Amino acid sequence: MEWYLPLIWSAIIGVAVILYVVLDGFDLGIGILFPTASDERERDQMMRSVAPFWDGNETWLIMGGVGLFVVFPQAYAVIMPALYLPMIIMLLALVFRGVAFEFRLVSHSKTWWSFAFTAGSTIASFAQGVILGHLIEGITVSNGAFSGGPFDWATPFALLCGLGLMCGYGLLGATWLVMKTEGPVARRARGQAKFFLVLVLAFMAAVSLWTPLMEPRIAERWFSLPNFYFLWPVPSITALTAYLVWRWINEERDAPPFLAAIVLFLLGFAGLVISNFPYLVPPSLTVWDTAAGPASQIFMLMGTLLLLPMIIGYFIFVHWLFRGKVAEGESYH
Structure with a gap:
């Protein structure tokens, strides 16, 4: 097997994950912040x-x-059974959030759609954090297959990560509103943003201390010499x-807090x-253990390298086209 192909695909999937977390994170964060708006007019501006x-x-x-699924099929076959319940909850919440988004914009009675948008965003955010937390903890694997129980993910550490990611999305949502809105919404x-920044730092510190105490391999990775x-x-x-972030918020800067x-x-x-590389399913399966055959990886890579620049270009164009702030009563529509 060409040893470099799983590394390339790890980088591509890693980029896709971080782009999803950042780009979908700010609108999930706005859903989390939705109840703090004083009226439906402000919620319209946020949305x-x-x-x-x-x-x-x-x-x-x-x-x-x-x-x-395609490039690391064994990892997919292990991760999905271990996380079926939070995965299903996350996907249903995202569907619920999407339906609420579309119907709220055209509905005359917006109260229940606003609730659905908040609930879907909050539940999806929490479920994503739980999934991440359980992956960090490690999945029980025997003979290359999942051998744990259906509720192995329900641990204090995974729940902590769920709350931490919710706060992280809240920070992204608040700084996005600072950058993209005017009036009372931006001031609030x-x-x-400052409130969620403090919470995010607290959760990051808790996870950073918990993981090396929980996993000796992580402690060795960070604190052994010369790694340290x-x-x-x-x-x-x-x-x-x-x-x-804190300083730029106090200086009433617009874009820098979001970028930071x-x-x-x-x-x-x-x-x-x-902490975890090269394990794709910590602590037992690496990217090389779970990779598909070289022919499959190369075939998928050809299509991905063609489409990926087009997708990135589309995102850049859309953000450039709809640049600027949304004032009270304004709409992109």
Whole structure:
């Protein structure tokens, strides 16, 4: 087997996952923040700030899932049975959120659709965090197959990650509103961004301490020499980025807090990769153990390298086309 092909595909799927988390994260965050609006007019403004973008953002979730299924079939066969329940809950919540988004824009009575949008966004965010937490903890595997129980994912650490990701999406949503809206919504979002930033830092610290205590392999990866000398910049840059988010919010900057919040997510993702690579199903199956045959990987890679620049170009064009702020009563429609 060509050893480099699983590495290329790991990078592609990793990019798809982080793009999904960042791009769909801010509109899930807006759903989480929806109940804090004072009236339906403000909720309309919040929703319209993401109206041109939200459904395209889920492209990356599909790409990551399909890539895992085709290129790493054994990993897919292990992960899905281990996480069926939170996966189904997440997908149903995303469907619920999407239906509520479309119907609320045209409905005369918006109360129940607003509730559905908030519930779908919150549940989907929590479920994604639980999935991530259980993957970090490790899945029980015997003879290359899942051998655990249907509720192995329901652990304190996974639930902690679920709450942490909800707060992270809340931070992205608040900083997005700072960047894309005007009036009371933007002013309130500045305070919400600071609140969620504190919570995100607390959850990041808890996960960073819990994982090396829970998994000796992670402790060795971070704290053994000479690894420590190379890896200490990651938490240091994270602290600096968090300081910049706080400072730029206080300075009433628009775009910098959102961009810095994205950097926080990228640093958290980098920490997870450092802790777990090359394991795709920690702590037993690596990217090479679970990869499909080289012919399948090359065939998929040809199509992906053709389509990926087109998809990225589309996203850049849409964000450029709908640049600027949404004022009260305005709409992109």
